[in-house]
Structures are given as structure tokens and as C-alpha cells.
Amino acid sequence: MxxxxxxxxxxxxxxxxxxxxxxxxxxxxxxxxxxxxxxxxxxxxxxxxxxxxxxxxxxxxxxxxxxxxxxxxxxxxxxxxxxxxxxxxxxxxxxxxxxxxxxxxxxxxxxxxxxxxxxxxxxxxxxxxxxxxxxxxxxxxxxxxxxxxxxxxxxxxxxxxxxxxxxxxxxxxxxxxxxxxxxxxxxxxxxxxxxKYNRVKDELEVLLKRIPAVGGKIAQTAERVKDSMKYFMVPGMLxxxxxxxxxxxxxxxxxxxxxxxxxxxxxxxxxxxxxxxxxxxxxxxxxxMDEKDKWHGVGPYKIDSGEKIKPVNTAPAWSQVVSDTLETIAATDDRLAVITPAMILGSKLEKFQERFPERLFDVGIAEQHATTMSAGLATQGMKPFLVIYSTFLQRAYDQLVHDVCRQNLNVAFGIDRAGLVGADGETHQGVFDIAFLRHLPNMVIMMPKDENECQHMVYTATNYDSGPIAVRFPRGNGLGVPMDASLSTIPIGKWEVLKKGADAVILTFGTTIEMALAASENLQKQGIHVEVINARFIKPLDETILHERMQKNIPILTLEEAVLKGGFGSAVLEFAEENNYHPYIKRMGIPDRYIEQGEVDQLLEEINLTKDQIITEINQLLLSSNDKQKRA
Structure with missing residues (x-):
């Protein structure tokens, strides 16, 4: 038909x-x-x-x-x-x-x-x-x-x-x-x-009760027998x-x-x-024939063979970088335990599981249990690393507040699919975790600019002994940068200047760094020199850099692929208010609405989170700042 x-x-x-x-x-x-x-x-x-x-x-x-x-x-x-x-x-x-x-x-x-x-x-x-x-x-x-x-x-x-x-x-x-x-x-x-065990009580009773004189007693006896037999017919009868x-x-x-x-x-x-x-x-x-369920969610494929059609990309997936780094750490640190809520495949933990099966714990679809179990591990001096999608971590909010952060336990979180994820749409966009993690006491949040920095952040997280710490990383593949042969820790709360400039500054991290650098290069051709800072620690902020920039009173643009309400830009505004600074600050990020499905580039274009919009916002900030100076 x-x-x-x-x-x-x-x-x-x-x-x-x-x-x-x-x-x-x-x-x-x-x-x-x-x-x-x-x-x-x-x-x-x-x-x-x-x-x-x-x-x-x-x-x-x-x-x-x-x-x-x-x-x-x-x-x-x-x-x-x-x-x-x-x-x-x-x-x-x-x-x-x-x-x-x-x-x-x-x-x-x-x-x-x-x-x-x-x-x-x-x-x-x-x-x-x-x-x-x-x-x-x-x-x-x-x-x-x-x-x-x-x-x-x-x-x-x-x-x-x-x-x-x-x-x-x-x-x-x-x-x-x-x-x-x-x-x-x-x-x-x-x-x-x-x-099979089919309990059709009403039909059985009606049938038996039709037997003259003794039908009712037979029905009662049959019910008792049936209730006894069910435990043999179906084990447990949960x-x-x-x-x-x-x-x-x-x-x-x-x-x-x-x-x-x-x-x-x-x-x-x-x-x-x-x-x-x-x-x-x-x-x-x-x-x-798929035993590992790789046909659960698929991209395009060839019908005849089932071969997946994948874009040519030699860069490793972000989740693979995290998994490989955990495998390297586990080889020398017996305290590391990796936890996942039914996402061994999604977070590419298969190799880790093969090598360290006794140290990877798949708890099933049980994010709350995974979080508090990780807290329990931490109380005993272990190093739990919970690999979990941003959008699924939402389900364990009380456990984050009550069991992890309140007790200041050394639980590390690998927050996969942080930022816009594309085709799965609004239920899966990982854009809320900064806002619901940032206000929790004791929590450290960081996000890498590339896969090399990512491996060092994972190492930093597993060596952090002062409370909970989270590494956010996006869906998809990295940038293909060279990888350092040895791992090292990154000083907590220290940002990185990627491009110098004296006219304005862009504070950003993760997936939006390339966009900020491209905008800065374009502005430089106009004679506008914009500094780009890798604000890789979303919490704590690099207060040294912020004091220096705000004392100069130059315009600041914050840029994040996460919700604006309560996000990184809000943290910068709070810092300015708490320290009585009054620079021009503009925030760019995800607006106060749910973002539906589409390619990430299409979604960024729809919400005006683009290189061209950055250029427009910087120009507007400079105009406003110049007008203020003239009036002064």
C-alpha cells in the first residue's frame, strides 16, 4: 500500500x-x-x-x-x-x-x-x-x-x-x-x-461457577491452587x-x-x-546480528552490506580521548574506578572494559545510583570517575548536591555530550550542566579547547584531592592536534591567553574558541585588537586575569555554548559586581528556550552564536565604551 x-x-x-x-x-x-x-x-x-x-x-x-x-x-x-x-x-x-x-x-x-x-x-x-x-x-x-x-x-x-x-x-x-x-x-x-503464565481470573471463575452446586467451591480451590502454581510456572513472579x-x-x-x-x-x-x-x-x-547494539542509533549506511557511511575524519572522538586517558591512568593507579550508567558504547569505554573489567562498573539506567555509589567509593580513598552524558547528569541533581558536593568528596565527572548535540534535539542538548553545577559549593568545572588539553584535564581530575571536579567535553571528533606523550596536571583555576589584544577581550572555552579566534582575526583586519582567553576553568574563575582586565576597564565579551541563565557569563558579571568593577560586559550563549534538532552549525546560526555576531557585538561594545569615555 x-x-x-x-x-x-x-x-x-x-x-x-x-x-x-x-x-x-x-x-x-x-x-x-x-x-x-x-x-x-x-x-x-x-x-x-x-x-x-x-x-x-x-x-x-x-x-x-x-x-x-x-x-x-x-x-x-x-x-x-x-x-x-x-x-x-x-x-x-x-x-x-x-x-x-x-x-x-x-x-x-x-x-x-x-x-x-x-x-x-x-x-x-x-x-x-x-x-x-x-x-x-x-x-x-x-x-x-x-x-x-x-x-x-x-x-x-x-x-x-x-x-x-x-x-x-x-x-x-x-x-x-x-x-x-x-x-x-x-x-x-x-x-x-x-x-507462558496467563492469569485470566474473571473468565476462569465464570466458567467454574457454571458447574451446578459445587462450582463456587471449585472456583475457590482453583484460585488457591493457581496462586501456588504461579511460583513454579514463572520464577519470582515479581x-x-x-x-x-x-x-x-x-x-x-x-x-x-x-x-x-x-x-x-x-x-x-x-x-x-x-x-x-x-x-x-x-x-x-x-x-x-548486532550483539553490541551498534544499530541502536545510526548514521547513514549502505543497505546491502550494513556498512556505516562516515565522514572522513582522522581526529579521535572526544569520548575516545577520555577513555584512552583513563586507560593510561588505570595502568599505574590501582585506585581508579570508572562508572557509567548504561553508556559503555556511547562513551567508548569498550577498550577500558576489556583491559580492566573489574574496574569498570555499568550500573544500568540508574544515574542517581551511579552518582551516590561514586561518592561511596570516594569515602574509601578510591578515585571514582563517572562518565555520564550532560543531559543524563540532570537526573542526579539531588545526589550531586547532597551526597557529593555537601560532603566535598573526590568524585570526578566526565561530562560527555556537553553543548549542542544536533539530531537528538532538545531532550539531549547538553547545555544546562554549567548552570546547575556552578552554584554548588566545592565543585570545580573545566572544559578543554582541544583533545590534547582534554587528556591533561582528565589526568588533573583524577589527581585532584580537594573535592568534586568535572571535565566537560562535546560530542563528535576533536581537532586533530598533536598529543603530548606524557600527562600533566593543569593548575586549578588558571586560564590561558591564546591571542593578545588591547581593545577588548573575549572570554570563552571549549567549542567556541575557534569561533572567537576567527572573529578576532577578522577584527584585526579592521584595526581592532581583541584578546582571546581560553577560560578553561568555568569554576573557579581566574581572578588574577579578571582583576587585570577589569582594572583596565576594557570591554569584555563572554561566549559559551551553554545556557546564559546562570552560566559562565553570569559568573563574570557576579565577579564584577562583587569587586565593584563597571566594565562593559556582553554575554553570548544559549537563549532561554529549548533548542530543537538540527546540525550544530544550523542551530548556532539560528540562535546567533556565530563569528559574524561576535564581530557585531565587539563593535557595539567598543562604541558604547567610547561614548562613555567621551562623556567622562
Missing amino acids: DLTKMKNPKFLKELNTEELEILAAEIRQFLINKLSVTGGHLGANLGVVELTLALHKQFNSPKDKLIFDVGHQSYIHKMLTGRTDQFDTLRQFKGLCGFPKMNESEHDVWETGHSSTSLSAAMGMAIARDMKKEKNFVVPIIGDGALTGGMALEALNHIGHEKKNLTVILNDNEMSIAGNVGALHNALGRMRSAG FEEFGFTYFGPVDGHDFRDLEKHIAYAKKTEGPVLIHVITQKGKGYKPAE
Whole structure:
């Protein structure tokens, strides 16, 4: 069929099993073709084709609420709800978002890009439904990886207590972004291998009670026997103990099996969990054979071979520099322990894991636990280095405040994906960490200008014994600079003058240094000499340099690929106020709004964080400063 004609999923109710299977195959081929050009979350979506079709056939979206956890498996949902013709723009500037987006469709009832949120959101929607006396189904779809998140377990506990009508779909493909870890993952493995256990209490009781005279007693006896037998049939029965009626395991690629169990669930009062087994990457051999889940999120690839199409770039990835440096340090320092919340692959820690398997700890999708566990390690004289995406560190804010900074513990943070990240969009832009770290007492924050400085910062962090310290580094590849053969520490709080100039000064760090240097070179051709300083320590500031520049009363431009509110520029303004300086200061950075998906250069252009805008701002600062001097 013409997939672009799918505007509302209601048409699925008219399709039989054979027609659904044909449609599933067409959707898979469509995704394989389109994502070979745009990239995207291929493996997760190929695994949920039949499941998404079955859910939309059995439920009535948007009246019934389909809530995708994480959201990277929502492509089929987007196609069924009228967005197939937009897939050429997937994850591109002003194009189709790679995650659920309310302003795209009324069928997107919840927005997400981080894991473990769906059950809490569903509980809120179920409570609202009941308070308003409405009738509809609330259906969160959560993966086995996301289920390890503490927030998901909190929600399971509350849902089981309240006994609200909810139908939870557990999409169990044995993988998240990396292989899952932990006791819950092992328990699900036992459930997968134990065979089916379907608890259809109401139908069983009705059947038995039809037996004359003794039917009621038989029903009571059968219930007791069934409750005893369930522990043999499914080891642990974790979800039943949480208060859920459990169905499964169900073949997530068998329409008959799926529809039968969804129908059972719709008849069951109280919370229900359908345990669905799917194969990530199903229908595309390279993705099916992927044991390390490198087909979770992909760039363009060759369809026939599965070969990834990558830009030619000899410079190492920033995350690889960090990982390699940690490996070097670990060879001589037995106290180093590296922690990651399910991001071994994303943060390129595979080599470290191979060499030091007993010193790398993947805690699963559990950022809060990772942070406090690191604090615990630090109390015992170890050197914990927590490698974590900027956007995921947001989830551990209380642990940062209460467990790490308050106790002034020697925990080092490698903050990956700091700054704009591009195609993953607003849920993944790492632009808030400076603002929420800078105001925490005892915290040190730094960011390198290139990969050589990065390796020295990682070494500095692992040798810092005066409290918490963070190294921010961006997504993507470095600059290709020569690397020093030996590691050395950088004096805490010391900045670096990259280009001298007496007319104005640009204070910046990390990814915006090249932009500042280019602007300074351009201004020099106009006879304007602008100093460029690598403000590599965002906290503490280099007070010596700031006193010297502010005493000269020359204009200052701060530049950061991070939010302006509470950011580095705010710190410079605070310093000026606290020391009674009154220079002209202008701040450039991320405005007070969420930044959607697109190439980083496109996003910088959209928010006027460019070389040309720097030149404009410097000229305006100089005009204002000259006017002030004339009036004086």
C-alpha cells in the first residue's frame, strides 16, 4: 500500500492477520530505506513493528493514551498517525522529531527522550481519567532497559498500591543502548525461559461457577491452587507481587498472540502487565546480528552490506580521548574506578572494559545510583570517575548536591555530550550542566579547547584531592592536534591567553574558541585588537586575569555554548559586581528556550552564536565604551 496515505490508525481494525503481516513488512522496508539516508534509531523501531500495529488496532488513539518510554521506538507510531511523508526530514533542522512531539500530532500524548518516565506519566493520566469520570485505556510501553531506572520502580510500586486500571506493555528485547545489567534483567531472563503464565481470573471463575452446586467451591480451590502454581510456572513472579496481573511472555512478532493477550488485558480490572518478547533490529540482518547494539542509533549506511557511511575524519572522538586517558591512568593507579550508567558504547569505554573489567562498573539506567555509589567509593580513598552524558547528569541533581558536593568528596565527572548535540534535539542538548553545577559549593568545572588539553584535564581530575571536579567535553571528533606523550596536571583555576589584544577581550572555552579566534582575526583586519582567553576553568574563575582586565576597564565579551541563565557569563558579571568593577560586559550563549534538532552549525546560526555576531557585538561594545569615555 501507499504508506503516505496512512493518516489515522483506525484503518488497522479492518485488516486481518495476513494483511497486517504484509503491512509490517512494508513498514520495515520503508524504515530500512529511509534511515539509510537520514540515520536514526533503527534497531529499536524494527523490533516493535508488529507490537505497534497491534496496539493501534486494539486501542483507540488518541482517546486511549499510548505512552512511549524513551520514545526512540515511536517511528511506526508516527507513520500510522500521518507523518510518513515527513521521514525524509527525520531528525533534521525544522524537520520531523526523532521522539514523540505533541505539536506534531494529537496522538503524541507524552514527550520524552530520556528513559523510565512512562509509568509515572501513565499513572498521572489514569488518576486524571478517574477524577474526571472518563472511560479510556492508558497504555505505557516501556523497555526492559528502562525498567531498571529507579523512577520506573517507584511508579510500579505506586500503581500496584492504587490498583488503577493501567495496561503496561513491557517490550523485552534484552537490550537498551547497551546490554542490560542487574538482578531485574536476570529475573526477566528467567521469565522468558519459563513459558507462558496467563492469569485470566474473571473468565476462569465464570466458567467454574457454571458447574451446578459445587462450582463456587471449585472456583475457590482453583484460585488457591493457581496462586501456588504461579511460583513454579514463572520464577519470582515479581510483577504479581507488585500488584499487577501478569500475562506472558508473549511473542511480540505474532499478531495472533499479541491481540489475544491485549484482549485479555482489556477485560482485566486493575493494573496489568503484558510481557512482550521482541527482537531488536528484526527484518534487517546486520541489525539482527548486532550483539553490541551498534544499530541502536545510526548514521547513514549502505543497505546491502550494513556498512556505516562516515565522514572522513582522522581526529579521535572526544569520548575516545577520555577513555584512552583513563586507560593510561588505570595502568599505574590501582585506585581508579570508572562508572557509567548504561553508556559503555556511547562513551567508548569498550577498550577500558576489556583491559580492566573489574574496574569498570555499568550500573544500568540508574544515574542517581551511579552518582551516590561514586561518592561511596570516594569515602574509601578510591578515585571514582563517572562518565555520564550532560543531559543524563540532570537526573542526579539531588545526589550531586547532597551526597557529593555537601560532603566535598573526590568524585570526578566526565561530562560527555556537553553543548549542542544536533539530531537528538532538545531532550539531549547538553547545555544546562554549567548552570546547575556552578552554584554548588566545592565543585570545580573545566572544559578543554582541544583533545590534547582534554587528556591533561582528565589526568588533573583524577589527581585532584580537594573535592568534586568535572571535565566537560562535546560530542563528535576533536581537532586533530598533536598529543603530548606524557600527562600533566593543569593548575586549578588558571586560564590561558591564546591571542593578545588591547581593545577588548573575549572570554570563552571549549567549542567556541575557534569561533572567537576567527572573529578576532577578522577584527584585526579592521584595526581592532581583541584578546582571546581560553577560560578553561568555568569554576573557579581566574581572578588574577579578571582583576587585570577589569582594572583596565576594557570591554569584555563572554561566549559559551551553554545556557546564559546562570552560566559562565553570569559568573563574570557576579565577579564584577562583587569587586565593584563597571566594565562593559556582553554575554553570548544559549537563549532561554529549548533548542530543537538540527546540525550544530544550523542551530548556532539560528540562535546567533556565530563569528559574524561576535564581530557585531565587539563593535557595539567598543562604541558604547567610547561614548562613555567621551562623556567622562
